[in-house]
Amino acid sequence: MIREHRNREKLINYYKIFINKGITDPNVHPWIKESWELSKQYQVNPKKILATARLSAYELAQLQSKHSDAIEYLDNFIDSIVDFLHEYNLCLTIMDSECTVLKKYANPTSRLIDRLEGVSLTTKNVGTLSCNIVKEHKVPFWVFGPEIWLEELHEMNSGSVPIMVNGELTYIVSLTVMEYEKIPQDVVLALLFTLKTALELNIRQSLNIKAQKAILDAAPFAVYHIMSEDKIVYANRMGEERLSAINAINENKETAHLKDIVLNYTHTPIYDGFQGISCYNRETTWITNNKTYEDITTVVPLKNSEDDEDVQSVVTVSMPIEDLRTLVAHASGYTAKYSLSSMVGESKAFVQMKERAYRVARNKNHILLQGEAGIGKQRLAHGIHMASMRMAGPLISINCADSTPELLEQDIFGAATDSDVSHPGKLELASKGTLFIDEIEKLPSSIAKMLAKALSEKKTHRIGESLERSIDVRIIAASDANLRRLTEKGQFDEKLFNIISRSIIRVPSLRSRRDDIPMLAINIIEELSKQHQMEPKVLLPESLEVLRTYDWPGNIKQLQSVLEYSFFNTSGHEIYPTDINLMGSVKPDNKWKTDKEIFLKAWKAAGGNVSRLSNLLSVSRVTLYRYIKKYGLEK
Template identity: 50%
Template sequence: MIRERRSKEKLQNYYYKFVKHGELDPNVHPWVAESWQRSRAAGVPTDRMPPLKKLDKQELARRRERHRVALAYLDGLFREIREHFNVYNLSLLLLDQECYALKSYALPFFQMTPGELEGARLTEADIGTSSISIAYRHQTPFLLFGPEMWIAECQTGDACSTPVMPEGEPEYVLTLVSVQQEEIPYGAVMSLLLTMKYALENYLRLERRLAVKRTILDAVPLAVYHILPGGEVAYTNRLGQNRLSVITPEGQAGEPPNLSDVVLNYRHTPLYKGFLGIPSYNKEVTWITPQKTYEDITTVVPIERDGQVASVVAVSMPIEDLRTMVAHAAGYTARYSLASIVGEAPAIVALKDKATRVARGHGHLLLQGEPGTGKQRLAHGIHQASHRAAGPLIAVRCADMPPDLLEAELFGTKAGGDESRPGKLELANGGTLFLDEVEKLPPHLQARLAQALTAGQAARVGEDVLRSFDVRVIAACDSDLKRLTEKGAFLPQLHELLAKTVLRIPPLRARAGDIPLLAAHIIDELAQQHNLPVKQLSEAAAELLMSYDWPGNIKQLQGVVEHAFFHTAGQTITPGDIILPGEVGPSKAWKEDREVFIEAWKAAGGNISRLANMLDVSRVTLYRYLKKYGLERQ
């Protein structure tokens, strides 16, 4: 609030009139009059400053740390205008929202040195009427003339205070005291204070928004850099700092390196082109440094000023991080844990115990068992229990595609021009590659895979560039891989790499006592997946399931139980609700009846190997009938 100059003698008379006789002159400003009355009622002395409530050194230090941004700004501002404060006998004080003095600048304030004042509380209840209490109470700037202050020894100067409200609520009080009023107009003092208020509020708002943006940039899985001409790094986020710390020369700790000095191929990177005004978007870039070579997906955007490139912003992601992110986004994660492997048979208990132990290791694994015994679920559980659980789990069915497509699927391929795409071996970096039906891998790919696993490097199809990878392979085989190797049908070198640890999964017929447990578990999973009530399996239905030998193993059992679950009207599955696989396809009707074939295929869970076991024919025969009936191969 801007006030006109008042006669100090008249104000002094008003003050003494109230203090000595309790009479309020109508010319006293209403806010001042109200404050005088409250100060008198609170018993605040009028002659000298009373003992003040003060923060201890530790609490004052904590508050200063909490308000370090505001203090740092005022420290810098005061350094620039200190000389003017000394010439005009000005004092500056910053208080927090509880009116504790955080810092006192320049001359003694309220007849107290900065050391005496800092940490003291200066509310109306402590020192009576002051510009601080009035500005804080009414949340507006206020100029208080010396004779209007409650404590007489503080009436030697005029004071103006203003709340500082960067977000609309008072967070600080900024106070300016002028001792030599004749040297500087009241309007100038108030203008200076309001300028400081405006600047501080805008600075705090800006800093807070920048802090939020820095937090966002630190949270993203990208390295972000602001780079000046010549390669100097003006800013980088947390991931960028971590990357730069690896290539920072010795003796330069704490400061980012100049990229033109540490990136040996700097002139051949998008950064150099960026300073020529050429942006780059999502380019695969190789960064060569004395310590190591990096491969990133990088975007570089020039920042212009007055028509000239003043700096560039670079955003990059390590290719291995991008692959892991893509793998997770594509659902390449473990869906099952080892706890989901159900059974009380000694062979299953021993298998789970061994799987738990070997999951913590680093070597490749081989899972052997008939089709449908749960090798995929076991692979998922091992991955989830391993130290690679945060990495991707990527599966490749070795029997599902021709050799040339399988090679590109595994190792990646050049897509034309400068573009190429990674294979599953690269995408599984940092995680697990599950090779199902590994015995179906063509001989030349067996040799290439063995070489790649031994070297930890592989080139994409059509390229010569070797790319490193860190992958654990879990291979699954429907037959005895050792016997196939002895017969010359599988490469010994690859067998040696994969079969150092072998887990053999027993067929379902070897643990028939687990069938009720498995059926109940399948029902629970179906109910949870489809948000339906759990159904019970009657004892007679359980006995019926146990009477069958299940050539398609657990997958076949799952198909039968799933059919019963969805086709049972009540809450209990009885023998009448169950259609065993042998009942689906009478005789050889499937060879002539497409619908009968489809029912058998569904009962086998869409798995060719299981269907072949059920119908007692070869897989080649089934592929012929799939083609005959126009069915998609799964």
């Protein structure tokens, strides 16, 4: 609030009456009145400045560093008007939002020169000033000398403006007029409002630039601004890292000319960009003395105007193809779902296996998981990936029993569909992460040899291409069979076995850790409840005992299937032994007498035990032997 000139004698009289009698004249501005009353309440001495609330030199330096952008801008601004400030004996101060003086600009002969920086000019500390009224009301305000609480400042006038950024009070700028007769109030106000506008605009621009820089530095691609003489004038964080890797940037962040560091410069999109040719998402190879990069590159030429034919500079956005594949892998859901801590069990065999998994996860070896089908090797692979230094990378899975050799080869190594288009395989997509190969014993010999070569050389090429690409991948292989024995018999590639078996983890069967079954069962029921957002169900002690005494030939996978059936087919909240069907989805009333597949499912659920199967199907052993013979099976 800017106020017109007031009669100083009247103002002095209003001040004296308040100081001596505590009475406020009706002509006193309400904000001045409010501030005077607070000053009196805080018992601020009106006779002398007591700058007790002053920062130490170290604290002031820290605060100035925090607000260095605003101070630096004001320093440059003041340079152009310093003579004006000295001529009219003006003191300019910039304060933070709490009225602590960050810096002052005044005539060196001013008696305030040694008193201000680091001092808190709140009402509680110094009484009424224009700055603490602005702090309270967040609008420009002018205070005439006799309204200032400290009597030694009554021969001055003071105006302050709030510096508002995004609706928040950020700084306060004050101009104190030491000799008010020398300069009109309007001139001082004009200077204050000019400072306010300029400083607010600069801070907003500075914040925008910092935000843009933070965004660009966080982006997973390199960004460059390149001038017409092939000089890079800006690079984001990734851009600087890549330039440093090829020794193209010095300590002062000055870069060499591109044509001196990129050997194939005239064949790149940047060279085309300076000819006025834009390109978007083009696959580009950058050849330097230190390294060759393969990127997806976009180049946009910049001109002064649409009519200008000359390209002044180009903006280049370039993403390493390797990083792009990782992003695609994550977007496709190639991430670990389970941690090692999610694997439940307290038996000695299980605890030892889990401890070994933690140790092995931290080294760099490829890993072989050995054990029966259904024991949770895939979940263990997820946990190892999560516990490894590759946890930020993708986890990609492939099952060697799921497709034909031709499709499996393309799935692993990728393939070229024509001369211009090719697709990466899972070996490439898993780069910087983990490739889980399940049932690796079923991997065809020819593919096994290719995989061993790729892992040894850390390079691969897509089917139908000769271009080699670097890979950085860890293999976690799983085998239901004894892979060493298969290798010794010549049924598995020896070189690949030696590569993946540097760290072997043997996963115990469920029947060998029978005491873990109740804990596992409860955990599975809890997971089903959370996954399907259903009310939790309770396995009764006698139901847990039924589960514990069963042999589980299908291991955890079979236990999961049986419990899923019980969970979804039990109407109440408690699961009784009668609710547990060890045959899973195979019911006793199924047509097993005429359907071989149903009979096989039931026999598998019984673990190949004829006595157990006879109990499950409620038939005699003699009857079962007849059907075993009928279906051409052997016990």
